[in-house]
Amino acid sequence: xxxxxxxxxxxxxxxxxxxxxxxxxxxxxxxxxxxxxxxxxxxxxxxxxxxxxxxxxxxxxxxxxxxxxxxxxxxxxxxxxxxxxxxxxxxxxxxxxxxxxxxxxxxxxxxxxxxxxxxxxxxxxxxxxxxxxxxxxxxxxxxxxxxxxxxxxxxxxxxxxxxxxxxxxxxxxxxxxxxxxxxxxxxx
Amino acid sequence: xxxxxxxxxxxxxxxxxxxxxxxxxxxxxxxxxxxxxxxxxxxxxxxxxxxxxxxxxxxxxxxxxxxxxxxxxxxxxxxxxxxxxxxxxxxxxxxxxxxxxxxxxxxxxxxxxxxxxxxxxxxxxxxxxxxxxxxxxxxxxxxxxxxxxxxxxxxxxxxxxxxxxxxxxxxxxxxxxxxxxxxxxxxxxxxxxxxxxxxxxxxxxxxxxxxxxxxxxxxxxxxxxxxxxxxxxxxxxxxxxxxxxxxxxxxxxxxxxxxxxxxxxxxxxxxxxxxxxxxxxxxxxxxxxxxxxxxxxxxxxxxxxxxxxxxxxxxxxxxxxxxxxxxxxxxxxxxxxxxxxxxxxxxxxxxxxxxxxxxxxxxxxxxxxxxxxxxxxxxxxxxxxxxxxxxxxxxxxxxxxxxxxxxxxxxxxxxxxxxxxxxxxxxxxxxxxxxxxxxxxxxxxxxxxxxxxxxxxxxxxxxxxxxxxxxxxxxxxxxxxxxxxxxxxxxxxxxxxxxxxxxxxxxxxxxxxxxxxxxxxxx
Numbered sequence: 001x002x003x004x005x006x007x008x009x010x011x012x013x014x015x016x017x018x019x020x021x022x023x024x025x026x027x028x029x030x031x032x033x034x035x036x037x038x039x040x041x042x043x044x045x046x047x048x049x050x051x052x053x054x055x056x057x058x059x060x061x062x063x064x065x066x067x068x069x070x071x072x073x074x075x076x077x078x079x080x081x082x083x084x085x086x087x088x089x090x091x092x093x094x095x096x097x098x099x100x101x102x103x104x105x106x107x108x109x110x111x112x113x114x115x116x117x118x119x120x121x122x123x124x125x126x127x128x129x130x131x132x133x134x135x136x137x138x139x140x141x142x143x144x145x146x147x148x149x150x151x152x153x154x155x156x157x158x159x160x161x162x163x164x165x166x167x168x169x170x171x172x173x174x175x176x177x178x179x180x181x182x183x184x185x186x187x188x
Numbered sequence: 189x190x191x192x193x194x195x196x197x198x199x200x201x202x203x204x205x206x207x208x209x210x211x212x213x214x215x216x217x218x219x220x221x222x223x224x225x226x227x228x229x230x231x232x233x234x235x236x237x238x239x240x241x242x243x244x245x246x247x248x249x250x251x252x253x254x255x256x257x258x259x260x261x262x263x264x265x266x267x268x269x270x271x272x273x274x275x276x277x278x279x280x281x282x283x284x285x286x287x288x289x290x291x292x293x294x295x296x297x298x299x300x301x302x303x304x305x306x307x308x309x310x311x312x313x314x315x316x317x318x319x320x321x322x323x324x325x326x327x328x329x330x331x332x333x334x335x336x337x338x339x340x341x342x343x344x345x346x347x348x349x350x351x352x353x354x355x356x357x358x359x360x361x362x363x364x365x366x367x368x369x370x371x372x373x374x375x376x377x378x379x380x381x382x383x384x385x386x387x388x389x390x391x392x393x394x395x396x397x398x399x400x401x402x403x404x405x406x407x408x409x410x411x412x413x414x415x416x417x418x419x420x421x422x423x424x425x426x427x428x429x430x431x432x433x434x435x436x437x438x439x440x441x442x443x444x445x446x447x448x449x450x451x452x453x454x455x456x457x458x459x460x461x462x463x464x465x466x467x468x469x470x471x472x473x474x475x476x477x478x479x480x481x482x483x484x485x486x487x488x489x490x491x492x493x494x495x496x497x498x499x500x501x502x503x504x505x506x507x508x509x510x511x512x513x514x515x516x517x518x519x520x521x522x523x524x525x526x527x528x529x530x531x532x533x534x535x536x537x538x539x540x541x542x543x544x545x546x547x548x549x550x551x552x553x554x555x556x557x558x559x560x561x562x563x564x565x566x567x568x569x570x571x572x573x574x575x576x577x578x579x580x581x582x583x584x585x586x587x588x589x590x591x592x593x594x595x596x597x598x599x600x601x602x603x604x605x606x607x608x609x610x611x612x613x614x615x616x617x618x619x620x621x622x623x624x625x626x627x628x629x630x631x632x633x634x635x636x637x638x639x640x641x642x643x644x645x646x647x648x649x650x651x652x653x654x655x656x657x658x659x660x661x662x663x664x665x666x667x668x669x670x671x672x673x674x675x676x677x678x679x680x681x682x683x684x685x686x687x688x689x690x691x692x693x694x695x696x697x698x699x700x701x702x703x704x705x706x707x708x709x710x711x
Binding site: 019022023026027028030031032034035036038039044047048050051052054055076080081085088089120121123124125127128131132140142143144146147148149150154157158159174188 | 193194195196197198199200201202203205206207208209210211212213214215216219221222223225226387425429431444451504
């Protein structure tokens, strides 16, 4: 969605513009927030953060009608900033996460500094490439199942498939991915 | 958090990786809930600002603050305020956008006269306040308290001897106010950012439910007056750290758009005092956001004669309030089933090895409480299905059914159990029911097939696979069992599953599982 498209929708109906924006970028914004917060936050914190991001966009975006660029960059910036702020706010108070140890916090904090962690960066790059090589729908299913931690039933609903088929594909795809990664020297 | 996020090494990834993680991760219902949450939040912020402000005027615009139906106009309006304050440049641009919301935004021209007066007063007040903020430090505590609160009547040196419930109510109001303030409830000027730092905007109205958050001194006094201990720490991000929520600017207080989600969003102030002593008590209260009910236990302590919230423990209790008895029964029902499965699994493995279990629920007698169907064995030939019913808080064995080369099915019309037997090209459907506590086979039907395929479909469209799931070994070497049940809608098998042993879902009560659709209802 471009800025101009958003403005046109807004002029027609602000509600419509908001819902179209949400529909277009919900998955992306959720991915950004989940990626940053999943190790420290509760699901409700992630949901709150996502809903805040769309509200902030609505508040801050200047609808001047001359923005032909995609809004993804703009909302992505808000999402990253808010996710990091939420992370900092949440990790300030370890009592909220009594299930985690100080070491885990330290580990999570150091993970934020990706520039100093080239090994992990390289591993992630290989991993995501191998996942993509699985092809669709397996690459999506494997992320939904083993990264987003969704059940086969939920994935089935999202992918319009049968849960049993999801289960079968996920298991097979995971095995395939493990072999593929093992060949690259990475163990899952 | 679940332990089987195999791909957790993708956490905290670079932007280009996150781009590729952007896959559908939420169901439509979850997305709808998120959207509603966002709208509800803005409605709430809006309502909060609406109180006593029906005639409020900023710049030259007068706003009737509506519910969500015109939420977008509200957001636009806040920006518009800034535009006007900055010289009216944005007036024409935004007013054209606002024309579609005639009910919510009064024509700027019509509102001009009364607006000017009020705006002048407001500007004057703001100016006076900014210039005297430092000298008012000693008195801001009163300013940060709700005007009509009984708490405000208690001087800082006086012993607060009010009833604990009254104390809790006032502190809950304070909790709610600061949450609203930090989740977008303040009126800020979107076009007046803090020059020295991105992300901060000038606070043009710091009043939240009678609490005044218009100066940094007021905010600090509010925090120290109402909170202590870990609860104070939880809110210290508002004023402390490298990127606090509030920041002093050259001409007054600046704030971020929102700090965190609106957590303590009470619908009513009805605390229950669950423990009590002279200088410490615990108050329990509930709030609901987007259908989720959260129980909060607030520890409130008296220090220096004044009560403060010292800690608050939150727990999601969604669905557990309405039918406690049912849930207690459900918990024990699920637990009994789980114990049965665990015991049989261990028994078979220790004596024969190669244990297999499979479970399903089906309301065979139509009494609203599904029977538990437990299939187990060590090989296709000896698999059997034990049928149990839940009565008087315990599992009662009803009967067993042959389970070799058989799967659980359901009749799409009656929603009752059909055992689907098939082996070497021939099969049989067996329809079951329960009457007067006894299991009965209603009828059977033979069929033949050439290839059973992937086990996805039966030869009759009105017979659906009801459940599947077995104990199997996953990547980390741990045995897990999944129970899943299938929606009894022809060709719409939206089944779900839950990990029977290792995840949080195991704690779902039966009622919650039913509610969430994890177990199909009998109708």
